[in-house]
Amino acid sequence: MVRDNTTLGAFREQDRFVINTGRSPTISPISHKRRRTGMTQAIERPGADAPVVNKPKPSKRPWPVEFATSAVGMKWIMALSGLALIGFVLAHAFGNLKVYFGAEDFDHYAESLRTLLYPIVPKTWVLWGMRIGLIVAFGAHIGSAIALTRINQKARPVRYQSPRNYIAANFASRSMRWTGIIVALFVLFHLADLTWGFANPDFVRGDAYANLVASFDRLPVAIFYMLANIALGIHLFHGTWSMFQSMGINSPRYNSARRWIAGLVAAAITVVNVSFPLAVTFGVVG
Amino acid sequence: MSKVLELTLEVWRQDGPGTKGAFETYTVEIPDDASFLEMLDKVNENLFQAGQEPITFDHDCREGICGSCGVMIDGQAHGPQKGTATCQLHMRQFSDGQTIRVEPWRAAGFPIIKDLMVNRAAFDRIVESGGYITVTTGAAPDANEIPVPKDAADSAMDAAACIGCGACVAACPNSAANLFTAAKMQHLNQLPQGQAERWRRSESMVETMEEFFGSCTNHGECQEACPKEITIDFIAMMNRDYLRSKLVNRRRLGERKIG
Missing domain, CATH: 3.10.20.30 (Beta-grasp domain)
Known part of the structure; x- marks a missing residue:
């Protein structure tokens, strides 16, 4: 590559045209990374410097690590773990509808969860498999959310000094972090209340129906339960739609259905789950 | 008056x-x-x-x-x-x-x-990392030499309308440049001419973008702000292409029918 210094004037050392050998140390860290990931870049021209925002990632990492530490990759993890959690929440809500069939049916359903696929699989193995899966999904979902939030906060260190006028962003999409935190705290209480039992003075292990009634007979618990499930519904309304986008499920043939599916999932979960404390409070169940 | x-x-x-x-x-x-x-x-x-x-x-x-x-x-x-x-x-x-x-x-x-002027060199870095096709440029090829389905041609043209103004980043609550990057990537990825370098392009453009900008939370503010009304459908396509860029066996790409 020949360059005529006399016509182009003086230039700095780092402005040199560089043949892509991958070993020139004269380029800033950003362009170094650029050469590694970029397509064939024979020549780099001098130009305005882009700011350094995120530290260049170390080179030569295994591809799953590259994927899982990229923001788009983390959105995939959010979407896939979110899908698993939506599946769980739907199944959980549907199963709990048995409470309307009475104590015997509900307790039998609760007990049957311990013997799923028995005798093919030893007792409680499937239950524990699902529990481990849920813990992994929760961990991946929350971990990615925290990492992405950090990236996003770093991406706009100075906020707009005048009020923003949002057009498309809705309450659900703007409040994902808060509804997520509410749901996470609720899940912890929910486990303490109805699985481990230490948050429920009348807890008797294995007595699912009585535990549920005893829990919701406390009005603050019933109210917290309803509020948390409304937060969950709001979270799922944006989360379900967002999942389709993050996973690239997008086609003019069904794009209009995605909002409807998100609305249906959110409404179904909220209505079914809110009905339980209401049923206990008003004596339908108990 | x-x-x-x-x-x-x-x-x-x-x-x-x-x-x-x-x-x-x-x-x-x-x-x-x-x-x-x-x-x-x-x-x-x-x-x-x-x-x-x-x-x-x-x-x-x-x-x-x-x-x-x-x-x-x-x-x-x-x-x-x-x-x-x-x-x-x-x-x-x-x-x-x-x-x-x-x-x-x-x-x-x-x-x-x-004042009101910002440095948008980061956009240049993203385009440099893959927003082009590597071909020898010579005389213009004959029209219709490579068949392109009408829907694909229209969609690629919609993406190519991006003028790189940065409104998507400005409007995004997370300062994400996903709409810009997706438009610059998908107008090539959707056409036969862009297939040979599709996976390298998808990988390197996303990773270069992430050196500078935030992440997409699917608010949809960017497509409302875009002066060219580019849709976030392209972001969904980019997300899919990024995953596939990590999974495909690139040695076998020549076996695929291109176009």
Whole structure:
């Protein structure tokens, strides 16, 4: 590559045209990374410097690590773990509808969860498999959310000094972090209340129906339960739609259905789950 | 006949990168058939005459195709009119006596150079990392030599309409550049000519983007702000292509029918 210094004037050392050998140390860290990931870049021209925002990632990492530490990759993890959690929440809500069939049916359903696929699989193995899966999904979902939030906060260190006028962003999409935190705290209480039992003075292990009634007979618990499930519904309304986008499920043939599916999932979960404390409070169940 | 509007402007003034800025208040009388940039020109003329420093802002073609201009107007990128850049926004969108707040794009990837002008070199870095096809350029090929389905051609053209103004980043609550990157990637990925380098392009453009910008949370603000009305459908396509770029066996790509 020949360059005529006399016509182009003086230039700095780092402005040199560089043949892509991958070993020139004269380029800033950003362009170094650029050469590694970029397509064939024979020549780099001098130009305005882009700011350094995120530290260049170390080179030569295994591809799953590259994927899982990229923001788009983390959105995939959010979407896939979110899908698993939506599946769980739907199944959980549907199963709990048995409470309307009475104590015997509900307790039998609760007990049957311990013997799923028995005798093919030893007792409680499937239950524990699902529990481990849920813990992994929760961990991946929350971990990615925290990492992405950090990236996003770093991406706009100075906020707009005048009020923003949002057009498309809705309450659900703007409040994902808060509804997520509410749901996470609720899940912890929910486990303490109805699985481990230490948050429920009348807890008797294995007595699912009585535990549920005893829990919701406390009005603050019933109210917290309803509020948390409304937060969950709001979270799922944006989360379900967002999942389709993050996973690239997008086609003019069904794009209009995605909002409807998100609305249906959110409404179904909220209505079914809110009905339980209401049923206990008003004596339908108990 | 045009009406003359009397407006109060609160414009962000900042001497340079890293210095502290503040809103300054100006008043201007402007006919309502002037464009927003002509209105800023008028303010600058008044400032000149008063011996003060004019407001620095980016502009070039003033017909919405170059992507140079762009400011936040009352909290909206390119102002209240949909599908136009700042230069195509006319003062008839505002009413007499209104106060308008004008602010530069704000993102770590777009540092302020001065007043309303920001450095968008990060966009160049993203395009350099894969926003092209590597072919020998010679005489133009015959038309219709490579068949392209109509839907694909239309969609690629929609993506290629991106002028790189940065409104998507500015409008995004997370300062994400996913719409820009997706448009620059998908207008090639959707065409037969872009297939040979599709997976390398998808991988390197996403990873270069993430050196500078935030992540997408699917609010959809970017497509509302985009002067070319590029849809977030392209972001979904990019997300899928990024995953596939990690999974495909590139040694076998030649086996695929391209086009």
